[in-house]
Amino acid sequence: QKEVEQNSGPLSVPEGAIASLNCTYSDRGSQSFFWYRQYSGKSPELIMFIYSNGDKEDGRFTAQLNKASQYVSLLIRDSQPSDSATYLCAVRYRDDKIIFGKGTRLHILP
Amino acid sequence: NAGVMQNPRHLVRRRGQEARLRCSPMKGHSHVYWYRQLPEEGLKFMVYLQKENIIDESGMPKERFSAEFPKEGPSILRIQQVVRGDSAAYFCASSPSRRGSDEQFFGPGTRLTVL
Numbered sequence: 066q067k068e069v070e071q072n073s074g075p076l077s078v079p080e081g082a083i084a085s086l087n088c089t090y091s092d093r094g095s096q097s098f099f100w101y102r103q104y105s106g107k108s109p110e111l112i113m114f115i116y117s118n119g120d121k122e123d124g125r126f127t128a129q130l131n132k133a134s135q136y137v138s139l140l141i142r143d144s145q146p147s148d149s150a151t152y153l154c155a156v157r158y159r160d161d162k163i164i165f166g167k168g169t170r171l172h173i174l175p
Numbered sequence: 176n177a178g179v180m181q182n183p184r185h186l187v188r189r190r191g192q193e194a195r196l197r198c199s200p201m202k203g204h205s206h207v208y209w210y211r212q213l214p215e216e217g218l219k220f221m222v223y224l225q226k227e228n229i230i231d232e233s234g235m236p237k238e239r240f241s242a243e244f245p246k247e248g249p250s251i252l253r254i255q256q257v258v259r260g261d262s263a264a265y266f267c268a269s270s271p272s273r274r275g276s277d278e279q280f281f282g283p284g285t286r287l288t289v290l
Contacts, residue, residue, distance in 0.1 A: 111279075153218065163208070165210070168217050
């Protein structure tokens with residue numbers, strides 16, 4: 066059973082603080098990992114993808130991947146109210162199917 | 176370069192009618208994925224298609240649902256004899272190739288309401 070697990074939240078973070086979003090997956094053979102942001106009533110938009118162990122930084126966002134622990138996270142530095150959204154973790158498995166987690170709702174407190 | 180296009184954006188059907196949802200992938204993209212999203216739920220994979228081929232339909236309900244991606248024209252997700260439980264947002268995504276690191280780009284979705 067291919068699974069991608071996320072805490073549904075809501076996760077409340079003060080403005081300016083670091084938001085940390087976590088995701089675990091079940092298949093060690095997974096190849097690629099994605100973080101999408103989805104505003105209410107809108108379609109998902111890609112924030113970052115990562116496929117090597119370690120950190121990948123893009124502006125205020127950092128994706129972290131630990132394949133041994135089957136764990137991927139997203140850090141958002143200097144959180145802004147506009148970061149309030151649902152964040153979806155997605156994993157591409159060996160058969161090319163992409164499985165999405167249910168998402169974590171993030172609320173940035175002004 | 177236009178993004179992924181979906182139409183209609185909103186679709187209302189009565190129980191028993193048919194719903195046809197269309198998706199035009201980004202230019203140069205030959206891989207299309209359909210997902211369903213219920214309120215407060217994540218995206219559920221339905222089907223993965225390439226031109227004229229269904230690659231993986233393991234997420235499709237066995238009855239009433241079908242999908243195609245013809246050589247010419249958009250991909251179509253067809254739901255026959257709709258029921259209230261089919262009410263959801265249906266998203267289409269496309270990617271350029273099958274390489275493992277390719278991200279998917281999503282269309283705006285079609286929100287289906289079954290009365």
